[in-house]
Amino acid sequence: MLEPDARAADLGDPCADDDLARPERDLPPVVDGGVGDDVRPRVEVADRGPERCIPCFVAVDVIDRMVEMPESVEVVPARGDAELVHAVERYVQRNPESKRLHEARAQFMPGGNTRSVLHVEPFPLTIVRAEGAQIWDADGHEYLDFLGEFTAGLYGHSNPVILDAIRAALDDGIVLGAPNRYELTLAEALCSRFPSIDLVRFCNSGTEANVMAISLARAVTGRSKILVFDGAYHGGVLYFRHGESPLNYPAPFVIAEYNDASAAHLVDEDTAAVLVEPMLGSGGVIPGDPAFLRAMRDAASERGALLIFDEVMTSRLAWGGLQEVLGITPDLTTLGKYIGGGLAFGAFGGRRDLMERFDPSRPDALQHAGTFNNAVLTMAAGAAGLTKVLTRDAIARLNALGDRLRERLPDEAHATGYGSMVGLHVEDDERASRVHLGMLERGYSYARRGFVALSLPLTQDDVDGFADALAAELS
Helix, strand or coil, rough: CCCCCCCCCCCCCCCCCCCCCCCCCCCCCCCCCCCCCCCCCCCCCCCCCCCCCCCCCCCCCHHHHCCCCCCCCCCCCCCCCCCHHHHHHHHHHHCCHHHHHHHHHCCCCCHCCCHHHHCCCCCCCCCCEEECCCCEEEEEEEECCCCCCCCCCCCECCCCHHHHHHHHHEEECCCCCCHHHHHHHHHHHHHCCCCCEEEEEECCHHHHHHHHHHHHHHHHCCEEEEEEEEEECCCCCCCCCCCCCCCCCCCEEEEEEECHHHHHHHHCCEHHHHHHCEECCCCCCCCCCCCHHHHHHEEEEEHCCEEEEEEHHHHCCCHHHHHHCCCCCCEEEEEEHHHHCCCCCCCEEEEHHHHHCCCCCCCCCCCCEEEEEEEEHHHHHHHHHHHHHHCCHHHHHHHHHHHHHHCCHHHCCCCEEEEEEEECCCEEEEHHHHHHHHHHHEEEECCCCCEECCCCCCCCCHHHHHHHHHHHHHH
16 A cells, blocks of 8 residues: 655645645746656646645746846846845855856757756756765755756766676677667566566657557557546656646647546546556655556556556656555556666566567567667666665665655645655745755755655765755745
8 A cells, every 4th residue: 555654645635735725826837847858838628627736736936937137137036035036146146157057058058958847047057076965066066966866866876886887888889789788687677576567668768658658558459548637747748737738749638637536437438548657746746546546447447448657756666666565557667767777768568468569570560669779878777776776675765764854844845755755845936946045055956846856875864954954944
């Protein structure tokens, strides 16, 4: 049974607490709006009933609503928060080299950016070095990294076991244009860990993994619709919050409410798949209600649709992912993030009868190409991480640190999550931004909208220090 920390929102209704439940304000799109790499448009969905949201579900970055004057860097907050103005001023004064590099990048990349989620106003820090759980910015400031590269940095920075594997692979040559010896080790490790994966295929990102999974579902079922859930992020072209992104993969998506078991009735004779995260990641680190997830499993089975678990983030939370914790076996599972050992990675796998459709020796084989699907360095790093670093004990220790962090955080943080993934939901948007800037000054880095992912090098003292610093900022 999935048992989140008692201080997290009730599994049956992540907005059940009256202090947390309030409608999202009508604000313009913001860039730092989710865990994944995507600009966040707000497109309303008709006939969906009342909204239920946790404040800062994907926290609004108030500084995105400031006006910046060139050179003078004068900023005017929407509601005149003087403390926030001073915090921004200190940030600018402390980070002149990051500011210079941002402006230089902007000459060649839109907004100085090639990954939307990394942009924050007035400019993001440029990180130049990292080791263990520490990172250093271009102005020489050191931080403890509590962002964990949005779960992809599970192993921390420069893990020696993974570095040795990469160096050994480099010595033997890369870009081989053929099967290599590392992909067998990685595939075997994945199939042995995850209950749903009989066969697996590799790709280059969680986005690609989810696109391939839903494409497979549509091909094998002959159906078109995909049931997804509000607040979900399944990749750069699979983003769902208050509707769909105009850049989304062109499929007929039906958007239902997360953790609402009654959504099962939306699975019909034209539903190819139900695509769901066992815990919302980008959508606020909200654990899935086991009854809701079981209802999706039952509805898919009864009506001939496939159940796809997006465990790109949550697979790190148990030896066999959250599906093992929940005791629910999906038809297909998508993976990504940390499994590449810190290099670009994605994978999808599942039932043998489904995945065998990609067997190239079959006359009716489905095609799945990709120059870097079995990239040598990624296969070597991923295999080393899963077989030598991420043990059951390591997972349990890190989950315990996440539980400790949620327990020690003040009530005003409204911490949610499970294990080593934590969501902070500071109610006032301007306050959340000011607190984030204050935490940077104290030497702690995490996502401005409240996303925290612990990495293996972090210690109990690190976690306690973060909790104490956040309590001081909130007070």
